[in-house]
Every structure is written in C-alpha cells, then in structure tokens.
Amino acid sequence: MLQLSHPALRPLALAAALVLGACSPMSSTAQTTPYVATDGTLLNVSAQGEAKRVPDIATISTGVVTRAVDSNSAMRANAEQMARVVDAIKAAGIPAKDVQTSGISLNPTYQYGENQPPKITGYEAHNTVNVVVRDIAKLGKILDTLAAVGANQINGPTFDVDKKDEAMDEARRQAIEKAQARAEMYAKTLNMRVRRIVSINEGGSFGPPMPMMRMQAMEMAKGADTSVSPGENTLSVNLDVVFELGR
The missing domain is CATH 3.30.110 (Translation Initiation Factor IF3)
Known part of the structure; x- marks a missing residue:
C-alpha cells in the first residue's frame, strides 16, 4: 500500500x-x-x-467412541477404553500439561421408520483429548500405539514451531x-x-503446513510406523x- x-x-x-x-x-x-x-x-x-x-511440535486429537443399548453402559465402556488410551499416552512420555480433554458427549441413536416417530435404539458416548507431541520423530509410533489400545478417533496432526x-x-x-x-x-x-x-x-x-491425517477404527499394519511428514512452516x-x- x-x-x-x-x-x-x-x-x-x-x-x-x-x-x-x-x-x-x-x-x-x-x-x-x-x-x-x-x-x-x-x-x-x-x-x-x-x-x-521445520516444525518441532505436533498436536493430535484422539479419543474413543462407544455404543451401547443404555446410556450408563455406553459411558462405562467409554471410560474403560479411554483409560487405556490415556495410559498409553503417559507411557509414551507425554507430560500431563500436554494432554487436555477437548470434549465429552453422550447422545442417543435413533431408528427412523416411515410415518413413525424416531425410536431410541441406544446411546453413543464420545471422549476426546488433544495431545501435544514435542518429539515429532516419535509421532508415527505414538499414533500406532493409540490405535492398538483402543483409540478409534484420531485427527491431525497440526504442526507448529515451539520457539x-x-x-x-x-x-x-x-x-x-x-x-x-x-x-x-x-x-x-x-x-x-x-x-x-x-x-x-x-x-x-x-502459515501452518496443510497435510492432515484422519484415522477412525483402523487396524494399523504391523512393521513400519505410520509415516508423518512435518514439512515447513512459514512465519x-x-x-x-x-x-x-x-x-
């Protein structure tokens, strides 16, 4: 101008x-x-x-979705499965300050019929956390471990420059x-x-790089870790x- x-x-x-x-x-x-x-x-x-x-930290969103015929069973199953996910995050060396709950929800599931009101058939529970990974070299292995212990929702990563x-x-x-x-x-x-x-x-x-990944209820192939390319950020x-x- x-x-x-x-x-x-x-x-x-x-x-x-x-x-x-x-x-x-x-x-x-x-x-x-x-x-x-x-x-x-x-x-x-x-x-x-x-x-x-080159980014040196990454943020991923991971969590668990469970379904059951009643709300209590859906929440209990979710809590048990999510506990295994959180334990895996801790075992990977992620400190508590880098793990933050981003959402917990419980919603009914419906069956729809012609000329009939919706009928509740069960309940779906969600629990999601955001995780900051400060060693990108370990990110692929961490993603594979989360899927192996029961995380059926994984989104990201988004990359950033720490300093x-x-x-x-x-x-x-x-x-x-x-x-x-x-x-x-x-x-x-x-x-x-x-x-x-x-x-x-x-x-x-x-300007963060654009590559994103999403995994949902996927079985990870044995052998090589999930490939992650941090690219380059522009500030x-x-x-x-x-x-x-x-x-």
Whole structure:
C-alpha cells in the first residue's frame, strides 16, 4: 500500500481529525498514526517479511467412541477404553500439561421408520483429548500405539514451531529492509531523500503446513510406523512504515 500526503493538505486533514475527535470517543483498541508537523512528504509503505522453519511440535486429537443399548453402559465402556488410551499416552512420555480433554458427549441413536416417530435404539458416548507431541520423530509410533489400545478417533496432526521469537525477528528484519528499500526507491524517483521513519505498525501471521491425517477404527499394519511428514512452516510479519521524505 502506498500513500503520499502533501503539506498543503495537512491543515484540512488536521481540522477534520479535530472535529471527528470532538464528536465521538475513540475505541481503546483503535490504532492511529499521530499528526506529525513537517515540511516534508509522508510516505506509507507496507512490507512483509518471512521466516521458514521445520516444525518441532505436533498436536493430535484422539479419543474413543462407544455404543451401547443404555446410556450408563455406553459411558462405562467409554471410560474403560479411554483409560487405556490415556495410559498409553503417559507411557509414551507425554507430560500431563500436554494432554487436555477437548470434549465429552453422550447422545442417543435413533431408528427412523416411515410415518413413525424416531425410536431410541441406544446411546453413543464420545471422549476426546488433544495431545501435544514435542518429539515429532516419535509421532508415527505414538499414533500406532493409540490405535492398538483402543483409540478409534484420531485427527491431525497440526504442526507448529515451539520457539518463534528468533524466526519472528528474522521476518521483522526482512520486512523493515524491504520497506526501507522501497522508500529509497520512491524518494529517488521524486528527487527527494528519506529523512526518517515516523512510525511502524506491526501485524504478524503464521502459515501452518496443510497435510492432515484422519484415522477412525483402523487396524494399523504391523512393521513400519505410520509415516508423518512435518514439512515447513512459514512465519511472517507485516509492517506499515511511515517515512518522511524531503529535499
């Protein structure tokens, strides 16, 4: 995005801003660039910087679905089967802080007949947990183990970068260098020079890789572990930088 403002227009813009400010209070979450008195020209440059990293953590969702003719039996069977799943998660070395229950539900199952009201035929119980795996090399084996002990719902994985600060700083440096180079180009084209940076506004984003997997009541083949490819994540930073140009 490019925005040039000429000094002659600034008094009108300032007057309009004062009138609007007197009429309505500004939201506490609004972001504004303060008016800057200058005899130069303000240039607003938007630039994006990126840093790529191989993910080092993965999150999966796993759980158990059980069915029975009555609600109590469905819940009891679910609890017993889920206990084996949780034990397997602990045995894999996953700490308690990385295991979080994401949903428990019990719902009737129905039989539908023509010109008849639905008839309850049984109950279905669900229990699901989210698990963070911090050693991706073990992820395939963990998935196979969960299926072997009774997990009949497995979704994921989603990959992430555990420590993002270094990567985000790399993206910031790239973005500011792009903005600076673009400002220098505009200044040279206009026979001007870049005097200073007036303001910097930052926004960030994170692009996880797309591969996903889903397993439901599957028998895992003996031998090799389930194949998992973490790919590469892109962390990006978007900067809006206001420069002052002058002669």
